[in-house]
Amino acid sequence: MEAARRGSRDAVNQLLPLVYDELRGLADRFRVLERGDHTLQPTAIVHEVYLRLIGQESVGWRDRNQFFAVAAKLMRRILVDHARARRALKRGGTQVRTSLDDVVDRLEMTAPDLPALDETLNRLAAIDARKSRVVELRFFGGLSVAETSAILNVPQRTVERDWTFAKAWLRAELGRD
Numbered sequence: 215m216e217a218a219r220r221g222s223r224d225a226v227n228q229l230l231p232l233v234y235d236e237l238r239g240l241a242d243r244f245r246v247l248e249r250g251d252h253t254l255q256p257t258a259i260v261h262e263v264y265l266r267l268i269g270q271e272s273v274g275w276r277d278r279n280q281f282f283a284v285a286a287k288l289m290r291r292i293l294v295d296h297a298r299a300r301r302a303l304k305r306g307g308t309q310v311r312t313s314l315d316d317v318v319d320r321l322e323m324t325a326p327d328l329p330a331l332d333e334t335l336n337r338l339a340a341i342d343a344r345k346s347r348v349v350e351l352r353f354f355g356g357l358s359v360a361e362t363s364a365i366l367n368v369p370q371r372t373v374e375r376d377w378t379f380a381k382a383w384l385r386a387e388l389g390r391d
Contacts (some may be wrong), residue, residue, distance in 0.1 A: 229281075231266050233281065233282075233285075234260065236282070237260045237263060237285055238256055238257065238260050239356075240282075240285070240286075240289065240355070240356045241256035241257075241259040241260050241263075241289065242256040243356060247317070250370070254292075254293070259289060259292055259293070262288075262292050263285050263288045263289060263292065266288050267284070267285070267288070268285050279357070279361050279364050279365045280365060282355055282356075282357060282361075283351055283355055283356070283357070283365050286350060286351055286354045286355025286356070286357070287350060287354070287355075289354055289355075290332070290350060293328050293354075294329055294332040295329045295332075297327050297328035297329050298328075298369040327388075330388065331384075331388070334384055334387045334388055335349060335350065335384070337387065338380060338383060338384065338387075342376075343380060344366060344368070344376060345380040345383075346380070347366060347386045348362055348373055348376040348377050349377070349380045349381075349384065350382055351365060351366075352373075352377060359373045359374055359377070379385075
């Protein structure tokens with residue numbers, strides 16, 4: 215990571231095999247959240263994340279947690295973009311909305327409405343950016359409270375409170391939409 219931070223493309227290329235399995239596992243977790251006929255496979259998500267990572271001019275990785283935070287943000291963008299493209303094709307197809315609590319707590323097999331979740335997270339970010347970031351890191355990044363705490367440089371208890379608040383706020387907002 216130190217060599218990648220200094221801008222070495224070879225180091226970035228060597229980094230992927232070291233983190234590939236973790237990224238693949240994270241992407242596979244998202245497959246559970248998608249509908250059964252979803253066409254975007256975990257391998258494709260990981261490869262897209264990799265392409266976007268190596269496409270950056272300078273990589274400033276501080277540590278593992280920061281790397282996975284960036285990867286989580288990229289996965290969110292990829293999944294939301296894919297869902298929006300699918301919705302655009304269907305124009306008015308029936309969408310099942312699933313609350314964030316249902317997704318996180320029970321990992322139900324129904325697909326959450328990722329564009330709606332993304333829009334709602336953006337509204338939360340306008341009110342409280344840290345709470346939105348906690349959701350992004352925990353939900354999309356699959357990071358623990360401790361890892362999220364380290365990335366955001368706040369106490370773990372703060373992350374727990376933010377997570378609890380954000381889930382309740384998102385549940386209310388998604389229900390209202």
